[in-house]
Amino acid sequence: MKKTKLKDNLLTYTLITLFLFPTISFAQQQNYRQAAKEQIKLTIEKGANNIGSDKLYTSKELTKYYKSHEYNPLWFDKKNRLELISILEDSYNEGLNPSDYHIERIKKLEEQVENGNKDISLLINLELLLSDATTLYASHLLWGKVDQSRIREGWDISKNPAPSNIDSLFTRYKYDNNLTSFFNSLKPDHFMYNELKRGLKKYRKIAENGGWPTIPEGETLKKGITNKRITAVRAYLTVTGDLVEDIAPENPELFDEDLEEAVKNFQFRHNLTQDGIIGKGTLAQMNVPVEKRIDMIRISLERGRWVMHQLEPDFLVVNIAGFNIRRVQNDSITFFSPVIVGRKYHESPVFKGKMIYIEMNPTWTVPYSIASKEMLPKLKKDPSYLAQKNMIIMDRNGNQLDPTSIDFSKYSRGNFPFIIRQEPGPHNALGQVKFIFPNKYSVYVHDTPGRYLFSREDRAFSHGCIRLEKKWELLMSLMDNPEIWNMDKINEILESKKTTRINLPKPIDIIILYWTAGADKEHRLFFDKDVYGRDDAVIKALDGPVIL
Numbered sequence: 263m264k265k266t267k268l269k270d271n272l273l274t275y276t277l278i279t280l281f282l283f284p285t286i287s288f289a290q291q292q293n294y295r296q297a298a299k300e301q302i303k304l305t306i307e308k309g310a311n312n313i314g315s316d317k318l319y320t321s322k323e324l325t326k327y328y329k330s331h332e333y334n335p336l337w338f339d340k341k342n343r344l345e346l347i348s349i350l351e352d353s354y355n356e357g358l359n360p361s362d363y364h365i366e367r368i369k370k371l372e373e374q375v376e377n378g379n380k381d382i383s384l385l386i387n388l389e390l391l392l393s394d395a396t397t398l399y400a401s402h403l404l405w406g407k408v409d410q411s412r413i414r415e416g417w418d419i420s421k422n423p424a425p426s427n428i429d430s431l432f433t434r435y436k437y438d439n440n441l442t443s444f445f446n447s448l449k450p451d452h453f454m455y456n457e458l459k460r461g462l463k464k465y466r467k468i469a470e471n472g473g474w475p476t477i478p479e480g481e482t483l484k485k486g487i488t489n490k491r492i493t494a495v496r497a498y499l500t501v502t503g504d505l506v507e508d509i510a511p512e513n514p515e516l517f518d519e520d521l522e523e524a525v526k527n528f529q530f531r532h533n534l535t536q537d538g539i540i541g542k543g544t545l546a547q548m549n550v551p552v553e554k555r556i557d558m559i560r561i562s563l564e565r566g567r568w569v570m571h572q573l574e575p576d577f578l579v580v581n582i583a584g585f586n587i588r589r590v591q592n593d594s595i596t597f598f599s600p601v602i603v604g605r606k607y608h609e610s611p612v613f614k615g616k617m618i619y620i621e622m623n624p625t626w627t628v629p630y631s632i633a634s635k636e637m638l639p640k641l642k643k644d645p646s647y648l649a650q651k652n653m654i655i656m657d658r659n660g661n662q663l664d665p666t667s668i669d670f671s672k673y674s675r676g677n678f679p680f681i682i683r684q685e686p687g688p689h690n691a692l693g694q695v696k697f698i699f700p701n702k703y704s705v706y707v708h709d710t711p712g713r714y715l716f717s718r719e720d721r722a723f724s725h726g727c728i729r730l731e732k733k734w735e736l737l738m739s740l741m742d743n744p745e746i747w748n749m750d751k752i753n754e755i756l757e758s759k760k761t762t763r764i765n766l767p768k769p770i771d772i773i774i775l776y777w778t779a780g781a782d783k784e785h786r787l788f789f790d791k792d793v794y795g796r797d798d799a800v801i802k803a804l805d806g807p808v809i810l
Contacts, residue, residue, distance in 0.1 A: 294382075295335065301386045302333040313387045316364045319808055320397045324390065335385075337392045343372060345441045350395055355459060356449070357560035358402060362808050363395035398808065403448040406567040408803040414796065418613035419773070422571040450570030453593050455563065457781030462559045465552055465787075473552040474501040483540040485522045488515050495540065496521065498548055504528045533584055533790050535719055543719065547789070555779070558789060561800045562779040569614075569773065578617065578772040580707075580728055582610050583790040584780070585721040587707065587730065589739055593783075597739045599732035602710065602721040609794055610726050614773045615699035617707075620737055620764040622755045623686040624696045628653075629704065632725065634678040641670045648682065652689060656681045686759055694756060695733050697740075699772050707772075709733045722793050728774070740766055 306328050311321045318324065328334075337343050350363045371388040405422055449455070468474065477494045481487075493514050499505035505524035522538035529536045532547045540548070573590075580587045582603045589597035604610035628637065640647045645665040648655055655665050658679055673679075684690050693709020703726065710729040715721060723729075730736060734752055741747035741764070755762050778797055780788040792798075803809075 295338070297382055298335045298338075298385060298389075299333040301382050302328055302335060302389065305386055305390065306333070310390070313364075313391050314367065316367050316391060317808075318390060318394045319810055320394050323397060324393055327393075335389050337389050342441060343388075343392065346392060346396065347372065349441060349445050350399060353399060353402075355463065356403070357459075357462060357563035357804075358399075358407060359805065362402075362407070363399050364391045365395075367391060368395065400445070400448050403445065403567065404571065406564050407808070408564055408800055409809070410565075410568060410800075412809075413799045413803055418611060419569055420572075420614070422568070450566050452566065452570045452573065453783055454781055455566045455570055457783065457785060458559055458563050458566065458779065458787075460785060461779075461781050461787040462556065462563070465556050465559060468501060469552045469556060474498050477540075477545060477548055479545065483517055485517050485519060485538060487517045488513070489517070490515055492517050492521070495525075495548075499524045499528060502528065504531070531786060531788050533719070533788070550789075555787075555789065557801045558779040558797065559787070560804060561797050562777055564800060564804055565775070565777060569775065573773075574771050576770060578770055580610075580772070580774040581780070581790070582612070582774065582776045583778045583793050584788075585790075587728065587736075589736075597732075597736060599730055599736065600716050600721065601707075601731065602715055602723050602729035603793075604724050604726040605722045606794070608725045610724070610728060610774060611703045611705060612774055612776055613701060613703065613705075614771065615701045616769050617697055617699040617740075617772045618766060618769045619698050620695060620740070620766065621698060622695045622752075622762045622764065623759055624690065624692045624694075624708070625686060625761060626684040626691045628682040628684065629725070630678070633680070633682045634673075634675040637682060638670060638673060638675065638678060641665065641668075645670065651684060652687050653682055653684045656683065686761055693729075693733065695737060697730075697736065705774070707736075720791070720793065737764075740770065742767065 306325050309321075309325075311318055337346075347365070347368060350365050350368070351360050353360050353363060368388065368391050371384060371391070374384060375388065475494045475497050477498060478491055480491055481489070483489060483492060483495065495517075496505060496507075496511075496514055499521070500507070504527040505521065507520065511518060511520075525540060525544070526536045526538045528534075528548070529538075529544060532544075534544055534547065576589075576591045578587060578589050580601060580603075585601055585603060587597075587599050587601050588595050637647070645668065648665050655663050655668070657663060658681060660681070663680070668680075684692075688694075689711050691711070693711055696706050696708035698706050705727050707728045707730050712723075712729075713731070715723055715729075716731045734749065737752065738744065738747050776794065776796055778790045778792050780790075782788070
C-alpha cells in the first residue's frame with residue numbers, strides 16, 4: 263500500500279472518529295458554527311500550508327477531509343481540546359518531541375480562547391493546528407517519525423498496516439468519547455515497548471538529578487581489592503539499581519561479595535562477560551553518559567513503532583546488536599541462544615521472514631562472492647584445497663569436475679563459471695543443521711564448526727548469516743514433540759550422513775532486527791553496543807524536522 267493511501271486512511275480513521283464525539287460548548291451556537299464553517303472553507307480554498315510559522319504537515323489530507331465533511335469544525339468542545347493538548351505533551355514520554363505537533367502555538371491560542379477571545383480566525387487557526395497535530399502524531403505512533411528506508415539501505419520490513427474495520431471503531435469511540443483511549447490504541451501493545459517507556463522516565467529522572475558519577479580509569483578492580491575508586495563504583499551501581507545496600511558497608515573502598523554480584527548484574531544488562539571484574543570493557547560501559555543511554559532508549563522506542571504493531575503471538579527474533587536469538591510466545595521468552603552475526607561490511611540484513619523447514623546434514627553451496635574472492639586465490643595455489651575442505655566443484659549445469667584438471671589461473675573474480683559445494687560433515691561451514699526461511703538475501707540460521715567464537719563478547723564474524731549456539735534446543739522447541747524429536751532422533755539422522763529435510767509442524771515468523779536497548783518484565787533495562795554504527799542516524803532524524 264502506498265504511503266499516500268495509508269495517510270488518507272489514517273486521516274479518515276482519526277478525524278472522523280473525533281468528529282463523532284458530541285460537541286458541548288458550542289452546540290447551540292448555530293450561527294457561530296456556520297461562520298466557522300465558512301472560515302474553514304475560505305482558509306482551505308486558499309491552500310493554507312502554514313499557520314503563522316507553523317507548517318501544516320498534512321495540509322492535503324486536511325483539505326480532503328474538511329471538503330468531504332462540509333467544513334464542519336472538530337474542536338469546538340473545550341474538553342476535547344484540553345485532552346488533546348495533554349496527549350500531545352505526553353508524546354515526550356513516547357520518546358518523541360511535542361514541538362513536532364505545534365504544542366507551543368496550540369497552547370498560546372488556547373490560552374487566548376480561555377481569556378475570552380472569540381475571534382473566528384484565531385479559532386480556525388487553532389482548529390487546523392489541532393487537526394494537523396492529531397493526524398501527524400497518530401501517524402508517528404503507527405509508523406514512527408523516522409523512515410528507516412530513507413536513512414539506510416537494507417531495511418526490508420513492510421510498513422505497519424493502516425487500522426482495519428474502521429466503521430466499528432467509529433462506533434466505539436463515539437460512545438467512549440475518550441481521546442486518550444483512541445491514541446493508546448495506536449501505540450504498540452507490547453511489554454517491551456511499555457517497559458522501555460518506564461525505563462525512559464527512570465533515566466530522565468537520573469539525568470535531572472545530575473546523572474551518575476564517572477569512574478576514574480586505573481587498575482582492574484575485582485573482589486578483595488581495596489581502592490578509592492570503589493566508592494565511585496558503589497555510587498554508580500546504586501544509581502543504576504544494580505546494587506541495593508540496606509546497610510552501608512564498613513569499608514566502602516573494599517570490593518566485597520555484594521559489590522561483585524552487583525557488577526555481574528550490570529554486566530548481564532550490558533551483554534558483557536559476567537565475571538564480576540571491572541576491566542577496560544566494563545569500565546567503558548559504566549562511563550557511558552546517562553544522556554547517551556536515554557538516546558538509546560528513544561531509538562529503541564522508535565524501532566518498536568516500526569515493527570511491534572505486527573508481531574504474532576509466537577515468533578523468533580534475532581537482535582543483531584545483541585548477538586542473540588529468542589523465541590517469544592505470548593510475551594514470554596521460551597528459547598534463548600547466543601548467535602554470531604555478519605561482520606562489518608558483511609552486515610546481516612534487517613528483514614522479516616517465515617521459517618518453514620529445517621535441514622540436517624546440510625550441504626553448503628558457496629556464494630559466488632566467497633568462491634571468487636576468497637577461494638579462487640587458494641585454488642590457484644593448490645587445487646587440492648577443495649578435497650581438504652570436503653568440497654566439490656561443478657559447472658553451472660551441476661556436473662562435477664576434477665579440480666586438478668582446471669587451470670584456475672585463467673579465471674578471476676569477475677569470471678568464475680563454477681559452483682563450489684561443501685558436502686555434509688563435521689567441518690561443513692553450516693555445521694550439522696540449518697533453519698530455512700526463504701529470502702532474497704540467502705540468509706538463514708545455522709550451526710557452525712567454529713563454536714569457540716560463542717565465548718566472545720562481540721560476535722560479528724559471519725558473512726551475513728546467523729550462526730546459532732543452541733542448535734538442538736531450537737530444533738526441539740520448534741518441533742514441539744519431545745517423544746519423537748529428542749536427541750535420540752537427532753543422533754539417528756546425524757549418523758545417516760544424509761541431507762534430511764524436516765518440515766516445521768507450523769511455520770513461524772522470524773524477524774531479524776537491530777536493537778541497542780531493550781527491557782524485560784522485571785523492569786530491567788538492557789544495552790548493547792552499536793556494532794554497525796546505526797544509532798546516530800536514527801537519533802539525528804528523530805530529533806530533526808518532520809519529513810513526510
